[in-house]
Amino acid sequence: MSLRNRQLEKIMTTTISAFLSALGSEGPPADRAEDMALYGWLIGSWEMDTVHHLDDGTIQNWDGECHFGWVLEGRAIQDIWIRPRRPAPPTMYGTTLRIFDPGIGGWHIIWSDPLNQDYSRQIGRAEGKDIVQIGEDSRGLQARWRFTEITADSFHWIGEERAADSDPWRVTYEHFARRTAC
Template sequence: MPGDNHGDVSSEGPPADRAKDMDLYGWLIGSWDLETLHHRNDGTIQKWDGECHFGWVLEGRAIQDIWIRPRRPAPSTMYGTTLRVFDPGMGGWHIIWSDPLNQDYSRQIGRAEGKDIVQMGADSRGLQARWRFTEITAGSFHWIGEERRAESDPWRVTYEHFARRTGS
């Protein structure tokens, strides 16, 4: 990641025995500009720009990212990180999100669904959360964050990120 200060935890890439399994998120490695939409409860939409950076960590056995909104040097309203670790035993990914600025934490399981990546879990408020990477290309993706209170409730889009690659 640019400005990487991970020291001994950063890695050049995945180990050979895990390389294929790491492909689901490995394409994200690098830096991205974001256009973010917050779909508020009152029906209005708030817009920001932002940035995110993805890199290999822990001997290439995990991918860590940093999401920043708005783009620096503006003061942050969201500054969080995700650790993604592949679990060969379940054939999926453990996703751990932490935004200490807003005290927002989430644990999810990520898997491929068709051409998309879908992460399911609960957020720090106890709501069900579904985060999806869609419209994936080498240079862009659309991230959709949805939530609901119960299985019987419809999913409600709360955030969207439209990302464009800026560097490797």
């Protein structure tokens, strides 16, 4: 490796380390800890089995992984969803930023998958034992994402869509996740 390439590699490593250090946090600030609990239980790493329900009724199955962490001085939770599990080439590689807003008593959810140019903005709240996020995706469809069957070490995530309020919700994706690390 040339001297120039070694210097560039060192700069990139230092920059990434500084960025990740500024982004990450050990936990929520004391004045937000109770509000952050709705999603705080997700912090850690998970493996998942994914089921994709296609319009024609067929089903595709994949494995995957997701990782959740405290960010922005603990005032937000960010995750990364990868399908299939690494080191296989990804078919989905996206991130969600979840920010609690005391003014609305809910969470602003911003999803971005640059690999597929898939984006969504939602509002998330507890509904009974579940967490429900409702908003719109980049195609203009209504999107509802639900965390159900929540335990300390597993959850079932259901993604649904519809074109209008009068239409029924249609399940498009399901993720069955199991914790691998805290």
